[in-house]
Amino acid sequence: MARAAEDLEEERLDYGALAESVGFLLRIAQVQSFDMFFEHLSAKGLKPGEFTLLWVVGLNPGLRQGTLARQLRIKPAHMTKLVQRLVSAGYLSRQVPEDDRRSVRLALTPGGEAFVASRRDAFLQFHAAERAALTDDEFRQLTALLGKLTGIGGPT
Amino acid sequence: MARAAEDLEEERLDYGALAESVGFLLRIAQVQSFDMFFEHLSAKGLKPGEFTLLWVVGLNPGLRQGTLARQLRIKPAHMTKLVQRLVSAGYLSRQVPEDDRRSVRLALTPGGEAFVASRRDAFLQFHAAERAALTDDEFRQLTALLGKLTGIGGPT
DNA sequence: TATTGTTATACTCTATAACTATA
DNA sequence: TATAGTTATAGAGTATAACAATA
Numbered sequence A, B: 001m002a003r004a005a006e007d008l009e010e011e012r013l014d015y016g017a018l019a020e021s022v023g024f025l026l027r028i029a030q031v032q033s034f035d036m037f038f039e040h041l042s043a044k045g046l047k048p049g050e051f052t053l054l055w056v057v058g059l060n061p062g063l064r065q066g067t068l069a070r071q072l073r074i075k076p077a078h079m080t081k082l083v084q085r086l087v088s089a090g091y092l093s094r095q096v097p098e099d100d101r102r103s104v105r106l107a108l109t110p111g112g113e114a115f116v117a118s119r120r121d122a123f124l125q126f127h128a129a130e131r132a133a134l135t136d137d138e139f140r141q142l143t144a145l146l147g148k149l150t151g152i153g154g155p156t
Numbered sequence C: 001t002a003t004t005g006t007t008a009t010a011c012t013c014t015a016t017a018a019c020t021a022t023a
Numbered sequence D: 001t002a003t004a005g006t007t008a009t010a011g012a013g014t015a016t017a018a019c020a021a022t023a
Helices: A006-011 A016-020 A022-044 A048-059 A065-071 A076-088 A110-131 A136-150 B003-011 B016-020 B022-044 B048-059 B065-071 B076-088 B110-131 B136-150
Strands: A092-095 A105-108 B092-095 B105-108
Touching (some): A016 B110, A016 B136, A022 A110, A022 B136, A048 A065, A065 A105, A110 B016, A110 B022, A136 B136, B016 B022, B022 B048, B022 B110, B048 B076, B065 B076, B065 B105
């Protein structure tokens, strides 16, 4: 080979079939997105996993812990620790219902409500920044396709 | 069991703006994809990160370690450990070039070549399984959009 | 001084399995 | 017996910062 200078090599590698691998592209895109999240929101004390959990519980109060774990693809063992952390922080409350005392139902505390509300704008702003790289059409296509892959969202 | 109520709760949560968040959907889709990767390929001793690295080095021999880290969005500190592991496994060789003795250039060993070659079919099969959930059109749209987001692939 | 890669520490998340308490 | 959640351990990946060698 030896046809390439170093900066050319920097710009465009040969990925072969990997360039058409959904899994690989998802991985790269997701890591980029996390970087962007931290750039925008780490100063506000937000972590993607924690904020997502609080957000979803806020919209679905009384949700069972296991249901949440399955929906967010978080492993039960990790969910336990995540919930403990957010309970300690005063954002989340746990309630064991009478009809099935094995389970745990989650809700935001007033402090949790306030925390989500105060970060809501920053989160939506980040959301908008992610859209910036795409046209409106592309954005709709992408969210629809990812929604189809994940079973989330779909026709709203 | 109050099965009806549980199924309903299980099926469709309210995600609010999160259902249209590219970052959130990427995260869920990517976790699913990793699960699928492990189902198909963990028996072959493949891990996504390691196989990707070997694959790309195989297609771009003499690649600099730092270039690879930036392209694959792997942090330098982690890249060092990843490379050490693959060198120990006998799949990767390191060479310090004369013209810049700070840098490291990577190539597959014969063992590494054989390893990638022997897993190539299983990897392409996994790749095909990921496509199965989408029509050809949707697949092309998705890879094109992710390619645009990541700067990988694009017009070949 | 800046860059390349290494080392070290800490944290997040995942994988797995054993455990409890309920059903 | 099965299910919901917990605990414990190991590992993969990331963030951060300090560091050595080289440019």
